[in-house]
Amino acid sequence: MSTPAEATIDEICVVACAEAFRGDGEILCNPIGTVPFVGGRLARATFEPDLVYTDTVSVLPANNFPVGVPDAPKVVESWVPYRTVFDIVWSGKRHVMMGASQIDQWGNQNIAAIGDFRQPKAQLLGLRGAPGNLVNHTTSYWMPNHSTRSFVASVDVVSGPGYDRMRELGAPSNRYHEVRRVVSNLGVFDFQTDDNRMRIASIHPGVTVDQVVEATAFELAEIDDVAETRLPTDEELHLIREVLDPTGARKAEFR
Amino acid sequence: MVDKRMTEDEVISELKDGMTIGIGGWGSRRKPMSLVRAILRSDLKDLTVVAYGGPDIGLLCAAGKLRRAVYGFVSLDTIPLEPHFRQARQSGAIEFTELDEGAFYLGLLAAAHRVPFYPTRAGLGSDMLIMNPELRTVTSPYDDGEELVAIPAFKLDAALIHMNRADAAGNGQFLGPDLYFDDLFAMAADKTYLSTEKIVPTENLLDEGPVHTLRIQRIFTDGVVEAPHGAHFTECPPDYGRDEAFQREYAATARDPEAWEAFRSTYLDASSHEDYLKALEARS
Numbered sequence: 001m002s003t004p005a006e007a008t009i010d011e012i013c014v015v016a017c018a019e020a021f022r023g024d025g026e027i028l029c030n031p032i033g034t035v036p037f038v039g040g041r042l043a044r045a046t047f048e049p050d051l052v053y054t055d056t057v058s059v060l061p062a063n064n065f066p067v068g069v070p071d072a073p074k075v076v077e078s079w080v081p082y083r084t085v086f087d088i089v090w091s092g093k094r095h096v097m098m099g100a101s102q103i104d105q106w107g108n109q110n111i112a113a114i115g116d117f118r119q120p121k122a123q124l125l126g127l128r129g130a131p132g133n134l135v136n137h138t139t140s141y142w143m144p145n146h147s148t149r150s151f152v153a154s155v156d157v158v159s160g161p162g163y164d165r166m167r168e169l170g171a172p173s174n175r176y177h178e179v180r181r182v183v184s185n186l187g188v189f190d191f192q193t194d195d196n197r198m199r200i201a202s203i204h205p206g207v208t209v210d211q212v213v214e215a216t217a218f219e220l221a222e223i224d225d226v227a228e229t230r231l232p233t234d235e236e237l238h239l240i241r242e243v244l245d246p247t248g249a250r251k252a253e254f255r
Numbered sequence: 256m257v258d259k260r261m262t263e264d265e266v267i268s269e270l271k272d273g274m275t276i277g278i279g280g281w282g283s284r285r286k287p288m289s290l291v292r293a294i295l296r297s298d299l300k301d302l303t304v305v306a307y308g309g310p311d312i313g314l315l316c317a318a319g320k321l322r323r324a325v326y327g328f329v330s331l332d333t334i335p336l337e338p339h340f341r342q343a344r345q346s347g348a349i350e351f352t353e354l355d356e357g358a359f360y361l362g363l364l365a366a367a368h369r370v371p372f373y374p375t376r377a378g379l380g381s382d383m384l385i386m387n388p389e390l391r392t393v394t395s396p397y398d399d400g401e402e403l404v405a406i407p408a409f410k411l412d413a414a415l416i417h418m419n420r421a422d423a424a425g426n427g428q429f430l431g432p433d434l435y436f437d438d439l440f441a442m443a444a445d446k447t448y449l450s451t452e453k454i455v456p457t458e459n460l461l462d463e464g465p466v467h468t469l470r471i472q473r474i475f476t477d478g479v480v481e482a483p484h485g486a487h488f489t490e491c492p493p494d495y496g497r498d499e500a501f502q503r504e505y506a507a508t509a510r511d512p513e514a515w516e517a518f519r520s521t522y523l524d525a526s527s528h529e530d531y532l533k534a535l536e537a538r539s
Binding site: 160166 | 281328335347354355357360375377379382402432433
């Protein structure tokens with residue numbers, strides 16, 4: 001049996017992603033990316049049993065089927081074709097965890113383009129669903145490459161608006177906006193500060209605050225007395241390794 | 256019932272330079288590729304394409320057919336970024352309208368319902384309104400007075416969609432897990448051309464799927480093209496999955512002009528869908 005001391009960084013990040021969904025109850029848990037995907041399923045398999053989640057194609061599986069195993073049997077509890085996802089977005093019963101090529105201190109996210117959007121240096125994914133997600137329901141982010149190139153002073157394009165943009169917009173447009181947490185390969189970050197600036201919620205075991213500060217191009221709030229990200233429990237490690245991600249697909253996101 | 260059967264080239268002969276054309280499917284899924292290839296080998300130019308984009312937009316970019324792309328994303332699914340589309344954006348070769356994916360749905364819906372716009376919260380606070388200065392907001396006429404983004408109707412001159420089955424009159428059936436937005440494309444367009452894996456007699460439409468798979472009504476279609484394997488290399492379940500090896504070969508041509516020319520002469524210059532299928536068969 002595994003012991004918590006043997007948990008590796010990918011497993012710590014899976015648990016940190018799972019924790020983003022704590023308290024969500026009966027909503028659509030919609031992680032994007034392998035580590036968030038395993039995390040969402042872990043949350044549901046443990047402390048948030050009422051979550052529903054997609055197979056990323058068109059159904060909601062009720063069982064804890066693994067990632068990286070294409071023919072794993074699914075117990076289908078409902079049908080969610082692509083169009084229905086938007087209906088759910090607008091209903092608010094959803095918490096998405098997206099990636100971010102860039103994020104700033106207010107939680108503005110860019111997945112659209114690097115450089116001037118008119119003729120970008122690098123065209124990325126585009127706006128995708130980020131603008132609608134942020135103004136309709138809770139959003140979190142997964143960023144496996146924490147550096148000054150990704151945690152930036154100012155994002156090139158605002159795909160998902162952060163707290164400064166929402167403050168400017170004001171009520172009632174901002175009433176469904178929440179950036180719950182950002183999980184990186186170095187730590188966990190949130191916006192639970194007086195002015196909703198990003199702070200360090202915890203740093204992963206083996207990471208120092210200096211390392212995080214150095215890899216971040218803006219000033220992080222509350223960098224004293226920083227907590228350590230919790231380790232996976234024995235049960236969580238078992239679920240991650242044997243049930244939810246037996247092929248270790250999650251490890252590919254760490255480069 | 257009227258017989259709307261026609262060939263790919265007959266469809267293309269009804270299209271004109273500068274038209275706005277909607278293309279159904281989603282990413283690299285159930286795209287009307289035999290019709291897209293027919294555009295590629297035609298003289299058509301300056302097109303505006305409206306799509307949940309995949310290799311349709313990529314190929315049209317690579318062949319210089321596009322003036323503007325209207326999209327929420329352009330992706331090959333297993334290859335997240337469409338390489339030819341990226342190149343076109345980064346070289347400034349095309350104009351673009353990039354929208355939130357859900358807002359995009361509302362643009363189709365508004366055109367289908369013949370209203371000027373549908374309101375949504377999506378876009379407030381993000382750069383969507385900066386990237387698209389022509390977008391306007393509306394204020395709710397009710398007591399709440401909320402300001403919302405008015406997504407304008409995507410009026411389409413023509414739409415191209417691909418169905419698993421259809422009859423000769425243009426009733427279309429999807430047998431896979433998702434219709435995507437193909438019914439809205441059909442309703443939003445002045446003319447809709449439907450390609451299908453197989454044309455079946457109307458009385459056989461329920462042989463392979465239940466009644467709720469009959470989602471394209473003939474009142475919204477103007478032409479039916481029988482094109483077995485017509486969505487290749489995108490997926491068309493349950494008839495076939497994506498040809499990932501072919502898609503990788505296609506994607507690699509974006510980095511290498513010689514590879515693109517070879518790909519083009521082998522597959523895209525094929526004078527018909529039948530010849531394309533023969534070229535596929537000859538593939539080692």
